[in-house]
Amino acid sequence: MKYAMVIDTLKCVGCSDCVVACQTENNVPIGYCRDWVTESVNGAYPHVEIELKSERCNQCDNAPCVRCCPTGASHKAEGGIVLVTADECIGCGACIASCPYDARYQHPDGYVDKCTFCAHRLKKGQNPACVSVCPTKCMYFGDIDDPTSKVSHLLASRKFKVLAPEAGTKPNVYYLI
Amino acid sequence: MQEEIFISGRNIPKIDPNLEVWHFPISLYLFLGGMAAGIIFFAALFTILKREKQVQTAIKPAMIIVLFALSIGLLALFYDLTHKLYVWRLYTTIRIESPMSWGAWVLLFVTIGSFLWVFSYFSEIFPKWEIKVKALKNLERFLIKNRRNLAIILLPLSLILGIYTGILLSAFNARPLWNNAILGPLFLISGLSTGAACIILFSKDHYERKLFSQIDLALIFIELALIVHMIMGMYAGSAVQLEALDILIGGDYTVMFFVFVIILGLIFPAILEGIELLGYKVPVIIPAVLILIGGLVFRMVMVEAGQLTRYLY
Numbered sequence: 001m002k003y004a005m006v007i008d009t010l011k012c013v014g015c016s017d018c019v020v021a022c023q024t025e026n027n028v029p030i031g032y033c034r035d036w037v038t039e040s041v042n043g044a045y046p047h048v049e050i051e052l053k054s055e056r057c058n059q060c061d062n063a064p065c066v067r068c069c070p071t072g073a074s075h076k077a078e079g080g081i082v083l084v085t086a087d088e089c090i091g092c093g094a095c096i097a098s099c100p101y102d103a104r105y106q107h108p109d110g111y112v113d114k115c116t117f118c119a120h121r122l123k124k125g126q127n128p129a130c131v132s133v134c135p136t137k138c139m140y141f142g143d144i145d146d147p148t149s150k151v152s153h154l155l156a157s158r159k160f161k162v163l164a165p166e167a168g169t170k171p172n173v174y175y176l177i
Numbered sequence: 178m179q180e181e182i183f184i185s186g187r188n189i190p191k192i193d194p195n196l197e198v199w200h201f202p203i204s205l206y207l208f209l210g211g212m213a214a215g216i217i218f219f220a221a222l223f224t225i226l227k228r229e230k231q232v233q234t235a236i237k238p239a240m241i242i243v244l245f246a247l248s249i250g251l252l253a254l255f256y257d258l259t260h261k262l263y264v265w266r267l268y269t270t271i272r273i274e275s276p277m278s279w280g281a282w283v284l285l286f287v288t289i290g291s292f293l294w295v296f297s298y299f300s301e302i303f304p305k306w307e308i309k310v311k312a313l314k315n316l317e318r319f320l321i322k323n324r325r326n327l328a329i330i331l332l333p334l335s336l337i338l339g340i341y342t343g344i345l346l347s348a349f350n351a352r353p354l355w356n357n358a359i360l361g362p363l364f365l366i367s368g369l370s371t372g373a374a375c376i377i378l379f380s381k382d383h384y385e386r387k388l389f390s391q392i393d394l395a396l397i398f399i400e401l402a403l404i405v406h407m408i409m410g411m412y413a414g415s416a417v418q419l420e421a422l423d424i425l426i427g428g429d430y431t432v433m434f435f436v437f438v439i440i441l442g443l444i445f446p447a448i449l450e451g452i453e454l455l456g457y458k459v460p461v462i463i464p465a466v467l468i469l470i471g472g473l474v475f476r477m478v479m480v481e482a483g484q485l486t487r488y489l490y
Contacts, residue, residue: 014184014185016184016185016186019185031188031189031190032189032190033185033186033187033189035185036183036185036186036187037183037184037185038181038182038183038184039181039182039184040180040181040182041180041181052184064349064350064351067274067275067348068274068275068276068277068348068349069272069275069278070267070272070275070277070278070281071263071266071267071269071270071272071278072270072272073266086260087263088263088266089260089263089266090258090260090261090263090264090266090267091258091259091260091261091263092257092258092277093191093198093199093257093259094275094277094349096191096192096196096198097196097198097199097349097351097352097484098348098349098350098351099351100350100351100487100488102192102193102196102487105189105190105191105192106190106191106198106259109260110259110260110261111259111260111263164488164489166415166417166488167350167351167488168350
């Protein structure tokens with residue numbers, strides 16, 4: 001089993017509901033966020049394209065943060081999710097420097113924190129908070145190893161991209177374009 | 178034209194707008210670790226070659242400097258941790274793929290080895306102080322007898338420590354300026370050069386100063402060649418590496434890099450050491466101090482400029 005998130009950039013309106021839902025669900029400290037929305041503008045008038053993306057930790061298959069962690073606090077959990085064990089983390093910052101997506105931060109309590117794909121909700125059979133609140137339903141979550149899952153169907157039928165594939169991290173958050 | 182902005186608002190401390198997770202303490206630690214590795218390498222090498230008598234500064238006073246350098250370096254490293262109470266977790270595991278993990282272990286062994294080394298010379302350094310505890314006296318006798326074995330252990334460990342200070346940075350492929358394989362050997366050579374400069378600074382013996390001036394001169398040429406190699410390699414690299422190189426050449430850190438590292442830290446002291454070797458009198462303190470400052474600035478530039486570089490997507 002391998003969890004993946006598929007986000008339809010053509011349906012996203014950039015409302016930032018996913019960001020607020022995550023901050024509420026995971027009690028993220030004020031001034032920090034585990035997910036964020038970007039708007040990229042391509043081209044020049046009158047041929048301008050805008051792309052909206054809800055970004056977060058990509059739960060990479062080849063995760064540099066897990067590789068460089070000196071204590072093993074950053075580790076791969078069930079379903080390929082990258083988690084941080086707070087009481088094994090020394091707060092050295094190596095994983096933060098190693099992440100090409102800048103998806104990690106130092107929690108005010110000292111340890112490193114990041115998106116967990118809402119692992120606590122997955123255990124109860126629920127979707128991550130960001131996916132469940134999206135008003136345009138542009139986010140999909142599921143098992144990419146299961147060919148009958150919605151995420152597998154979407155990736156088989158639509159054009160998609162991942163962020164910074166040249167970094168070699170093999171990310172598991174896909175963007176439909 | 179391509180432009181990307183955060184529209185959900187994001188201003189995470191130490192991450193936005195530019196990564197600033199590692200600061201001066203890390204640069205200081207990399208500098209002191211490299212310099213200590215250099216001094217230990219020379220002390221161990223000349224002991225193995227049975228030429229201790231010719232390099233009295235390297236094996237005694239400079240090794241005391243090593244103890245201070247390693248202690249201050251470790252304190253700087255500890256100061257930079259944000260979850261300090263869990264620091265012991267470093268020593269409950271060894272993770273070969275994490276340079277910081279095996280580096281922490283090597284640092285521990287090198288620190289212990291250096292303390293034992295200095296202790297083996299305790300009676301020579303402090304002839305008036307007598308060790309009264311019998312166990313310590315026995316330990317000193319044992320260490321004096323096994324000094325050469327200690328040198329054989331410390332020699333490879335010092336090389337690993339020196340190269341580790343570079344690999345620590347080059348292992349991060351997310352930061353294109355750091356992510357080049359030459360950084361390990363470059364930091365090692367720079368560490369050996371600053372180690373030699375430190376020995377020159379404290380040596381009063383003419384032969385020893387001349388010997389280390391010659392060694393240092395050779396190391397500076399190798400270091401300059403490696404820097405050229407690094408720049409050439411990045412020029413032949415991908416878009417992210419070209420962008421990263423812009424910071425060093427024609428960007429925010431150009432003056433720091435070329436004036437303080439290349440000219441004042443390497444070329445100028447090399448000229449002064451060359452003039453001295455030709456027989457002219459040059460106050461030895463000038464090239465030695467310039468090399469040490471250049472070494473520290475080099476780490477500061479690499480640590481800070483590297484964090485400005487990233488993948489573009």
